Amino acid sequence: MNTAISVDSSCQPPLISRRVLNHLQALEAESIFIFREAVAEFSNPVMLYSIGKDSSVLMRLAQKAFYPGKIPFPLLHIDTSYKFPEMIAFRDAFARDIGAKLIVHQNRKALDEGANPFALGTQNCCGLLKTRALLDALESGGFNAAFGGARRDEEKSRAKERIYSFRDPAGQWDPKNQRPELWNLYNSRLRKGESIRVFPLSNWTELDIWLYIYAEQIPLVPLYLAQEREAVVRGQSIILKYDETPLLPGESIQRIQCRMRSLGCMPCTGAIRSDADTVPKIIQELIAFRRSERENRVIDHDEEGSMEVKKREGYF
Amino acid sequence: MATTTGSGTSATFQNFLDEHLEREMLRFTTAGSVDDGKSTLIGRLLHDTKTVYEDQLASIRQSKVNRAAGPIDFSLLTDGLRAEREQGITIDVAYRYFSTSRRKFIIADTPGHEQYTRNMATGASTADLAIVLVDAGKGLLAQSRRHASIAALLGIPHVVVAINKMDTVDYDPSTYRKISADFHVLANQLGLRSVQIIPISALKGDNIVTRSARTLWYDGPTLLEHLETVPLDRLSHGEDGDQAHLRFPVQMVLRPDASFRGFAGQVARGVLRTGDEVLALPSGIRTRVASIVTYDGKLTEAFAPMPVTIQLEDEIDLSRGDMLVSPETPPHLSRTFGGKVIWLHEEPLQKGRIYIAKHTTRTVRVQATAIRSRVDMHTLAELPAAQLEMNDIGSVDFSSNLPLLFDRYAVNRALGSMILIDAVTNATVGAVMLERDLGSESRNRAVHNYPLVLTPASSRWSALVMAELRDRHIPYISLDDPHITGPGIPSAVRVAQQAGLVAVCSRDALTPNIEYEIQQFLGRDRWIEVDESPTAAEKLAEALEKILYAGEGEER
Numbered sequence: 008m009n010t011a012i013s014v015d016s017s018c019q020p021p022l023i024s025r026r027v028l029n030h031l032q033a034l035e036a037e038s039i040f041i042f043r044e045a046v047a048e049f050s051n052p053v054m055l056y057s058i059g060k061d062s063s064v065l066m067r068l069a070q071k072a073f074y075p076g077k078i079p080f081p082l083l084h085i086d087t088s089y090k091f092p093e094m095i096a097f098r099d100a101f102a103r104d105i106g107a108k109l110i111v112h113q114n115r116k117a118l119d120e121g122a123n124p125f126a127l128g129t130q131n132c133c134g135l136l137k138t139r140a141l142l143d144a145l146e147s148g149g150f151n152a153a154f155g156g157a158r159r160d161e162e163k164s165r166a167k168e169r170i171y172s173f174r175d176p177a178g179q180w181d182p183k184n185q186r187p188e189l190w191n192l193y194n195s196r197l198r199k200g201e202s203i204r205v206f207p208l209s210n211w212t213e214l215d216i217w218l219y220i221y222a223e224q225i226p227l228v229p230l231y232l233a234q235e236r237e238a239v240v241r242g243q244s245i246i247l248k249y250d251e252t253p254l255l256p257g258e259s260i261q262r263i264q265c266r267m268r269s270l271g272c273m274p275c276t277g278a279i280r281s282d283a284d285t286v287p288k289i290i291q292e293l294i295a296f297r298r299s300e301r302e303n304r305v306i307d308h309d310e311e312g313s314m315e316v317k318k319r320e321g322y323f
Numbered sequence: 324m325a326t327t328t329g330s331g332t333s334a335t336f337q338n339f340l341d342e343h344l345e346r347e348m349l350r351f352t353t354a355g356s357v358d359d360g361k362s363t364l365i366g367r368l369l370h371d372t373k374t375v376y377e378d379q380l381a382s383i384r385q386s387k388v389n390r391a392a393g394p395i396d397f398s399l400l401t402d403g404l405r406a407e408r409e410q411g412i413t414i415d416v417a418y419r420y421f422s423t424s425r426r427k428f429i430i431a432d433t434p435g436h437e438q439y440t441r442n443m444a445t446g447a448s449t450a451d452l453a454i455v456l457v458d459a460g461k462g463l464l465a466q467s468r469r470h471a472s473i474a475a476l477l478g479i480p481h482v483v484v485a486i487n488k489m490d491t492v493d494y495d496p497s498t499y500r501k502i503s504a505d506f507h508v509l510a511n512q513l514g515l516r517s518v519q520i521i522p523i524s525a526l527k528g529d530n531i532v533t534r535s536a537r538t539l540w541y542d543g544p545t546l547l548e549h550l551e552t553v554p555l556d557r558l559s560h561g562e563d564g565d566q567a568h569l570r571f572p573v574q575m576v577l578r579p580d581a582s583f584r585g586f587a588g589q590v591a592r593g594v595l596r597t598g599d600e601v602l603a604l605p606s607g608i609r610t611r612v613a614s615i616v617t618y619d620g621k622l623t624e625a626f627a628p629m630p631v632t633i634q635l636e637d638e639i640d641l642s643r644g645d646m647l648v649s650p651e652t653p654p655h656l657s658r659t660f661g662g663k664v665i666w667l668h669e670e671p672l673q674k675g676r677i678y679i680a681k682h683t684t685r686t687v688r689v690q691a692t693a694i695r696s697r698v699d700m701h702t703l704a705e706l707p708a709a710q711l712e713m714n715d716i717g718s719v720d721f722s723s724n725l726p727l728l729f730d731r732y733a734v735n736r737a738l739g740s741m742i743l744i745d746a747v748t749n750a751t752v753g754a755v756m757l758e759r760d761l762g763s764e765s766r767n768r769a770v771h772n773y774p775l776v777l778t779p780a781s782s783r784w785s786a787l788v789m790a791e792l793r794d795r796h797i798p799y800i801s802l803d804d805p806h807i808t809g810p811g812i813p814s815a816v817r818v819a820q821q822a823g824l825v826a827v828c829s830r831d832a833l834t835p836n837i838e839y840e841i842q843q844f845l846g847r848d849r850w851i852e853v854d855e856s857p858t859a860a861e862k863l864a865e866a867l868e869k870i871l872y873a874g875e876g877e878e879r
Contacts, residue, residue: 026566026594026626027555030348030427039630040574040589047575047643047684072587072630074618076579159418166417166432185415186751187441187667189448192681192742196749210429212420214343222344290343291336 031219035068038207040191041170042072042154045205046079048195049152052205053145056082056102056109058094059270061156061208063225064216068207069154070105081108083144083153087136088118089272092249097228112144124274125253132275142178151197154205160212170209176200214293221286231289233266233281244277342424347555352431352446352479354470355456360487364456364525365419365432371532372547374421416446425551440700440714441667443470444754447477448740452553454483454546459492459522463505469700471506475513476663476716476756478736481553482510482518485546489538490524496540512703519549566626569593569601570654570730570738571647572683577632585616585632586641591683591737592730593649594626595633602650603641604728607821609650610637627737644685646728654728654738656823659762661695661720662732664711668745668752672711672719678752682727682741689743693720711753720761726823732756762796773820774870775841776851776863777830788827788853791863797871799825802832813840820845825867 028036045052054069056062069078084098102109114122117135124132145153159166169185171193186194195203208216220227237248239258247267248260265278266289283289355361368374419430431446433439447453453474457467467484474482484506492498499522510518521530522538523546529535532547544552570592577585595601599612615622616632625631633647641647648654666672672691680689695718697708711717732739743753776792776799778784785803792799800819807815812832819826830852833841851866853859 027347028629029344030346030422031344033348033628036589036628036630040628043574043587043630044684071618073577073579074632075583075585075616076577160420166419167415182415187445187754188751189445189742189754190736190740191449192740194681194742194744194749194751196679196744198749210418210420212422212427214422215427218340218343221340287336287340290340 031215031222034211034215035071035219037191037210038065038068039072041193041205041207042069044191044193045152045154045171045195045203046073049203051148051150052080052152052154053083053110053148053150054078054080054154055141055156056084056098057156057270058084058090058098058228059156060216060220060227060231061158061211063227064211064219065154065156065208066101066105067219067223067225078105078107080154081110081148083110083112083148083150085137085140085144086111086113087132087140087272088113089124089136089274091228091230091247091267091270091273093228093230094270101226110144110148112140114140114143124272129275136272145178145202151202152195152205153202154207156208157204157206158208158211158213158216168206168209170206171195172204172206174202174204178202180204214290217286217290217293221290227286228270230267230270233264233284233288235262235264236278237261238263238265238278241277245280247273247278249273346422346424346426348427348429349452349550349553349555350429350431350450351452351454351550352433352443352450352474353454353456354433354443354446354473355466355487359456359458360525361432361456364454364485364487364523364531365430367525367528367531368430368547369419369421371528372421372423416442423547423551428550440469440473440716441665441754443473444477444665444667447473447479448736448754450477450479451555452481452483452550453479454485457484457486457502457506459486459488459498459502462502463509465701467506468509471509471513471515472698472700472703475515476665478732478756480517482515483546483549484518484520486520486522487525489522489529490527494522494529494535494537496538499541517553519543519553521546521549566594567649568652568730568735569595569599569647569649570627570683570735571595571601571633572685572728573641573643573645573647574684575643576641583634584638585634586647587630587632588684589630590625590627592627592735594624595631595647596624597622600650601635601647602653603639604646604648604653605656605726605821605823606640606645608637608639610635610639612636644683646683648728654730655760656726656728657760657762658724658726659692659720659722659760660727660729660757661693661718661759661761662739662741662755662757663698664717664719664743664756665754666711666713666715666717666752667754668750669713670745670752671713672715672717672743672753674710677746679744679746680721680723680727680741680755681744682729683738685725685727687723687725687727688746689721689723691719692722694718695720718758719755721755727757729757729760731758733758773823773825774849774851774867775816775826775828775845776853777828777833778853779855780829780831784853784855784859785827785829787860788863791860792825792827792867795864795867797825797867798823799827802826802828809834809837812837813843816841817844 073079082102114136122132122135157165159168167182169188172180173186174180237260238245239248239254239260245263245265263280264282266281266283267278270276281292283292353361353365417432419432421428431450433443433446455467455470457463471482486499486502503520506520521543522541523530529537530545532545534545571588571590573586574588577587595612597612597615600609601612602609613634613636615625616634664672674691674694677688677690680687694708694711696705697711697715697717699706708717730738739757741755741757742751743755745752776788778788789799789801802812802815816826849870851863853863
């Protein structure tokens, strides 16, 4: 028994040339459409540039959206001062290469007062050096739209995020009071002080990002690729050794073949053991992988639902 | 410093990669009642397609709110926000992702309760397929009917009825048959064309990914097999059937330097080729596509939904909200139109109130001029209504300050959809599926069929003609104006054409030179000469009918 009503297939003409986009082309088309809509409708957009793989894909999509013009908005990097040196070098060279305006913002006051994750705990440290710094930078630039590379598949609370995510004048997100978002008709209307976070990568998965990096030959921070690195094993995490990394009692430096799966701050982002030293090998590894990418972020595990709490406060 | 993609990968993995790059994408939506097991179904799909990570499973095993009797409560994989976990229901649209070797899937997971019609509509608005969940033990309830109705209303091409909890009825084939028969009646009523009915148990995993040994009487596909093979809708993907109807709404003008001026946008419908003649709307100017520019090189062809930048052969005035279309098959161009509205906001839709409307890349102001009916989602009957409340669906007429360029929603989603925004709070308050053009019943009239009506010299005749046009709601302009001198008449007629107006002019204002000039852009068959006979009014009506409504009835 097979209960199906379907259109009589004999009525359909043979597909001589199938005009159907593959999934990466469809995602790319959607993202470019979103970029153009936002730039056409917002008076003062900015792009949150985090230097990671998602930001790199976002940049390529922005280049495509406005080609042959340059990217018509500045890039904003929130620098906690705990970023990997490879990230900073990559950031500066990349912005120069594509001719983009780069704004680097730090919460100087908190840093001068000695803010660090060991003293404050990761929640408070993120709150000051990332969330507060971001809100301050957006406010001082008068930006009413900020592009970000967040994906809905990253974390459960992000699954309900809109493509145009509305923020009140305090920069906060109210998950229970989001604007309905139908078709590709995004509501860009704002009152004074309100802003929108725009997420062109909403429908991309981690695998899509890597496939696109592969297909488009997108340059990346070398930390994503495996090599032998000096590190300490701390609990479940592998923390790379840099001059500033304080050792805890009983810890010792080891040489470990590893790579970063996502890039954050040095003390709070763990590496994974891996031999994947090329993009195809990363994809191969990813398909075999059974652990989510944010697992190595210490901050997300502080408390169940911690990402939702941070997002309400204004975190990306 | 920058790394590049390296080689050194085996040939088999290379093949695998190439396959992965070529996968298609299917978007589907799920709707179900609180207890239909929707979250469990999605959790099961994610788990059985190996999309769930070990650390996520571990976090669920540790969770304080595990509701399932078994070892894993799959529904916890998808119930995201705190408020939802506390209430034990899904209150907003959540998006989930998984993929197989054949397709990438995007699930818009929506709540099923009546008060969340708006969320269902949101999820359905971008879907290629809808899964309607039915509890085998309960049969087809009002909620399942509503879900199917919303799928039909939002124009989702394919519907799957998943008869869940088959384990609770001992996999009884007669239960399946009974629900199938009931659903077929509904499908006919709603005009659903592609329906697949599958007996499943999300809890036990029957017929989700693997075929169940407990339903040997069922010889159709498993849910995943169906999702992987159902044909992608031709219209929404802009395949051949649609190619004669180009619609290219301009998103923005790119002018990086003095040498380049291009129009950036997404092909919303049809196919665009270099050298094609296109009509710019609402100006009515024809030109040709000089080149199709992308970051990856120039293209000879682009189809929906590709984002491109177009350069035209002529320097014409064109900006965001305007549209390039096939000259022979233009869309409706009208300031009065109507359609089905889904109301999304606590404050009801009110007749007479002004809203901001976003349609393609065009933003206008609209006023609801009539609320024709409200649809009873249980019986699908259309009832009289004074207003539409949140989660109501009704039929509404609008007028707008600027014309819309649209196709009927049933023909094309991108050209037939519109959102309404409250002009004070900026909240998104309504979703509209356009169904009818109330002003210019002819599409062609809007573009280049506006006639020139020549009246006998006396002002009495001129007034009669204008009264006739007014009665028929046909916009017009009189050129019998001291400011319009003889040589200015041809350009005034041209402006009237572009503005979508019938030009009315006294016969004796035209000299042979002026006539010649007008003929250069408006053929004599578009001129209506009103004589002084007793049947002049009828003849005028007939001539207007012939010219204005030419080409009507061609649209599918």
